[in-house]
Amino acid sequence: MKKLAMGMIGICSVILILFGVQHYLASKTGTNASSDKVLNLYNWGDYIDPELLKKFTKETGYKVSYETFDSNEAMYTKIKQGGTSYDLTVPSDYMIQKMKREKLLLPLDHSKLTGMKNYDTRFLNQSFDRNNRYSLPYFWGTLGIIYNDQYVNAKDLQHWDDLWSPKFKNQIMLIDSARDALAIALITQNKSVNTKSRADLAAAQAKLTALMPNVKAIIADEIKMYMSQNEAAIAVTYSGEASEALSHNKHLHYIVPSEGSNLWFDNIVMPKTAKHQAAAYAFLNFMGNPKNAAQNAEYIGYATPNQKAKALLPKAVRQDTQFYPDDQTVKHLQVYDDLGQLWTEKYNDAFLEFKMSQK
Structure with a gap:
């Protein structure tokens, strides 16, 4: 016994x-959906002020279960595979288009949204989500050039074509991204960053290969650290990364070439498996509040699409054209489209061949 x-x-x-x-x-x-007073949020790492999550819980009673991802593709795969019940997530523009096409998102009920009037109309109704049927803007930014004024004269670096100058041999850090690297070459050739022309893509690859003697390294998130530490004269990266680097080194500057660049968006969406929709709408309205959006923008350092929140930011921030470019510059920016599997592979292959030419 x-x-x-x-x-x-x-x-x-x-x-x-x-x-x-x-x-x-x-x-x-x-996936613990036993309580209706929960919000399951799936976001990029360090992409919201933690104090806002506490404030949201205090004001609404919804406890936030927070998980992070490090790429659009990782987020997409997890949601597509199922087995999760995230209420909100934050994909980028082209990924929203892809998820929408594959019916992975729920349409938003605008009658339940209280902050739509706060957003800058320039950043609504984008090609990847007309009428914002499935998404609300969270942050936006640009692709541009960081340079260190200890090594580079500003007048020598105002346009993308300037990167090819022999004076910048082995001095450029390039973002490890097929779309971004090829976009630079395509823009210098007056082509769309979303081209599906074999000839355009081949010409862009050839132009990019000609840049290789000037490329010191092809890396990702480390760019901001290396530039902060004076490890390179020039880098091509995103405005948000540039903002962080500039905050640590007074010799750094960020420019968006006037001939055009990429305009990127990270928007909040509701996956079709969302189980706490009331909590999701409460959060969307909470983040649409100008005071909360301004607090988030100050913490993250990226540009807010919330016009009323921007007005609450310090004058030095909201008038900084490095990160809040004027209308004329914005007019020349291009948003990435979802190219579909075939053309995404072609871009990736072209970029891989370029990287293989590195000595």
Whole structure:
């Protein structure tokens, strides 16, 4: 009997342990939907002021279960595979278009949104989501050039074509992104960054290959650290990354060439598996509040699409044309479209061949 009792105790212990593990994992993956007072938020790492999450919970009673991803593709794969019940996530422009086409998103009920009037109309009704049927803008920015005035004279670097100058041999850090690198070459040739012409893509690849002698490294998130530490004279990266680098080094400057560049958006969407829609709308309205959006913009350092929030930012920030470019510059910016699998692979292949030419 003792042996049997010990066995039963062991079995019960295993069951309790498994139940505890299951409960823990559910709480960590955002799949614990036992309470309606929960918001399961899936966002990029360090992409919201943590104090805002506490404030949201305090004001609404909704507890936030927060999970992060490091790429659009990772986020897309997890949501497409199912098994999760995220209420909101934050994909970029082209990925929204892809998720919408594959019916992975729920349309937004605008009658439940209270902050639409706060957004800058320039950043609404974009090609990837007409009439903002599926998304609301969260942050926006540009692709541009950081340069260090200890090594580069500003007059020598105002346009994308200037990157090809022999004086910049082995001095450029290039963002590790097929779309961005090829966009630079396409823009110098007066072509669309969304071209589906084999000839245009081949010409862009050839132009990019000619840049290789000037390329010091092809890297991603490390760019801001290296530029902050004076490791290179020039870098091509995103405005948000540039903002962080500039805050650590007074010799750094950021420009968006006047001939055009990429205008990117990260928007908030509601996956079709969302189980807490009331909480999701509460959060959308909370983040649409100018005061909250301004606080978030100051914490993250990216440009807010909330016009009334921008007005609350320090004058030095809102008038900084490096990160809030004027209308004339914005007119020449291009948003990436979802190219579809075939052309995405062609761009990736072209970029890979370019990288293989690095010595």
